[in-house]
Amino acid sequence: MSMETPSKLQKMISAGHFAVTSEVGPPRSADGVVIEQKANLIKDYVDAINVTDNQTSVCRLCSLAACIRIKQMGLEPVLQMVTRDRNRIAIQSDILGAASFGINNILCLTGDHQHFGDHASCANVFDLDSTQLAMTVRMMRDEGKLLGGYEFEVRPQMYIGAAANPFAAPNVALRVSRLAKKVAAGVQFVQTQCIYNMETFKTFMKMAVDRGLHEKVAILAGITPMKNVGMAKYMQKRVPGIDVPDEIVKRMGGVPKEKQPEEGINLAVEQIEELKEVEGIRGFHIMAIEWEAKVPEIVQRIGLYPRPQLAG
Amino acid sequence: MRLQYPPNVRIIEVPCSGKVDIIHLLMAFEHGADGVIVVGCMEGDCHYMAGNLYAKKRVQRVKEILDRVGLGGERVGMYNLSSGMGGRFAEIVREMTSKIMELGPSPIRIATGTAARAAGEVAA
């Protein structure tokens, strides 16, 4: 996995265990306490906690501040950073800021277009894209250099991650190609978009493994438990880049309303058990949106609780 | 056919309704027309393929302009008929005439003094 960092997530993966990560969505206010509450719900069940960055272009308390808080709680944050809202000066500045608090994981993202969010009339930045962001973090970490050429001593020591979406257009081959490009840019781990179409995902993994990419990048499978059939339909029809097969919608709709949340968790657990057998999978990224309370149950049922203790 | 229709109509013949452009319709109103209709062939029967479709779009644009400048888009309209439909033509003219009588003289004529007063007002 190339460069070693103090990242606990990296250590867990390097030790050969399945890694477990989850996420916390910051509030749309200055309330820092809710972040602590969410983090506390999941802290014993995950190796690292992602904090989303103005996800779907909705303005929220920033990921950096939330990650600092999580770090100060003694936990392991993953700083999600989009390039939609900040230029390379702000990006490198935020990386230095995060590193100054000992944040060791960054997920490099381009970001949803602002038209999805609550400030659709804003200007966007996109000075860099996710691949270039990864290149930038690598340069700062491995060479102690900024994009503008300035050299500095105290470097960020970050484990570099990115997203992968096997289900986006136009085809799986291009998505594997893109993964290869990100690896060439310095990406060390990826968290995939949430998986419902197992067949497509397995095709993606096979192609990645055939190219040997699984030895260069740790792939964590993204899982989002369905709460009800409404959510299944919504995700199928309205969310770009997510592929929900009809059988899933049918399955969720086939149980009475009060049983649907339970069915959604069952489905997630089954998926994870199936994915454990897929070559190249190094862990799971559980995105239980506004349902963080279910993460402990899922991690327990997939047999990954308690989390292994690492030496040192 | 020698059908009767109101005498207040001035007919301008064109080889195709597609020859009628936006500026022609606006000029008609500038020169004091109270209403203007464009009569074209049935859709799908245009001898020049799509002339009547362009005419339809132009009439629509003129409606919007007339609404925005204070004349009212109801003063212009497009109708489709074939050349054999003399009865329908008379009907269209009667329809449009009665609509315009209801709307009254064009505000252009009122403003320039060539129409005494709006319909419905009674001379003192």
Add this chain to the structure above:
Amino acid sequence: MIKAKPKPLEEIIDHVKDFNKLLIAGCDGCVTVCEAGGLKEAKILAAALRLYFTQGGKQAQVDDTSLTRQCEKEYLAQLSDRIDNYDAVVSLACGCGIQYLAEMYDKKIVLPGVDTCFLGVNEERGLYSERCQACGRCILAETGGICPIARCSKRMLNGPCGGSAGGKCEVSKDIPCGWELIYNRLKTLGQLDRFERPCEPKDWTTSRDGGPRTIIREDLRI
């Protein structure tokens, strides 16, 4: 070419309603091609404004004309003998022409009659789409002749993003995914190896970000 569209009539009326003598100045260049500001559109606007003033009981004079181009002072000079007759000029040229007209006749009120939108092509009559962002450093050789800066909503240089679905951009079904177009073109050209090479961050100084731009061609100037 530059693509523009006519401004809403209400907006123009709002700007001119207090004037008595107006000149509507069209342009025979780009705005004629996209039917937003040529002589035809100038005549239509002039007629519409005359109707507006007349029905409001106002005696106003609204003339129309069109110049070969408004981005050239040699052609703008053709107005010099009569522009003083007018209270204001509504220019239907693109943003460049309007500004140049205002610059040349700086004591005259000059108002825009079109919204200038982008650099683009004619797909069909009445259907124009953006192709170029004038970034100042063309990379089309690397991307199979399709520009990611103009055609990717996020101007990614290492696209496509994860929101690309069914060949369309996540922003709108009317926007093809620029990077899917590039991918398919590189495939056709047998250049897919380009696709896997990470592209370095762009130098935006030649773009709008570097400030208003000038080209000085010493080989053309004496």
